[in-house]
Amino acid sequence: MRGHPAGLVERIVGTVAEMQAGRVHAGGRPANQRGEIGVRHSLMRRSGAGLIRKDKVERYTIAMITSNLPHGQSGRIFLVAIVLIAALAAGLVASRFMIDRTQDLRAAQLFPTPRALADFRMETAAGEPFTRSDLEGRWSLLFFGFTNCPDVCPDTLAMLAQSMEQLRLMRREELPQVVFVSVDPDRDQGELLEEYVAWFDPEFVAITGPEEQLQALTRQLGIVYWREQPDENTGFYNVDHSAAVLIIDPEGRLHGRFGHPLVPEDVVADLFRISS
Structure with a gap:
């Protein structure tokens, strides 16, 4: 400056x-x-x-x-x-x-001051606890969605998978942790949730939790979601949700965000600059 x-x-x-x-x-x-x-x-x-x-x-x-x-x-x-x-x-x-x-920066939007997160308790697809401490010690990227999402979720996860592959090709020693948070816990649990994220990248982590814990996490991160009324005949429903990818720093603080849609080359370039 x-x-x-x-x-x-x-x-x-x-x-x-x-x-x-x-x-x-x-x-x-x-x-x-x-x-x-x-x-x-x-x-x-x-x-x-x-x-x-x-x-x-x-x-x-x-x-x-x-x-x-x-x-x-x-x-x-x-x-x-x-x-x-x-x-x-x-x-x-x-x-x-x-x-x-x-x-x-090409695409990332950073907050002037990283925001500390209150503790929370979610569960991985394997049923293991996932708390704020699991976001500490490395950079993390959080994306919120659901497995029945028709477009934004698979598109974003695919772009994140491409970004991680580019970082691997660059021989990056430590990759960011990518965490997919399901806002549809009634349908997204266990093996179904695990297989969904593994299809994009086996290293991706999938978590969800009870509605109370889910809201406690999303509110402090500025994430919103809304479940539509189920169809009378099929019972199917859609979920509207925020599409941003959140950047969490190694201290477990909200550091910034990537807006939708993602461009892998921009994500990789910004992650290099932010984490350097």
Whole structure:
């Protein structure tokens, strides 16, 4: 990150102090013309990132604060001006950080601060317990769906399987753990659930659990699902659900997400960058 809030604020504060003493004029013009700076100067530099030029923002902000004040009142808002300018400086630097992060990643969307997960208790297809501790110690990818899903679930699992195969070909020492969470525990259990995920990749883990535990997990992850009413004749029902793939870091925290649809090359590239 090229900018630094402290340095930017120091330059602005110094300029404000000089302007109060009458030694510096905004935009290099006499003090009585400082209000014209908003018209005379463009604030944007058309570069690759399209960022605001800091030097002009500094002077523009200073001019707008001080141009229309009577001479005796300019000193009274000195502290207020510093606070406002500091907030502006911090915003510019934060924006630059977010732009850089977006340019670095192809598809992953990371949270500014990873979110800690409360403990939960689910079961694997083999009937073994699966808790928050099973998400610790390595990167994990969580996807929520159900085995009767006609399109999104098989498509996503297939793309994840391709991503893991590409990582194997690259001789990645440790692959992310891929966990398929069924939101249809009444139909998805045991051997059926195990065979479903193994068809895509034998290393994939399948889990589900009672409705209470399932909701406790999905709510803290921001996952939603809704079961339709069963058909009167066949009893079949569909389940609407979130399609994102969640990224869990080795500390068991929600780190980010991949949106639907997945592109294996983008997933692999982002996993390399995130886990490096």
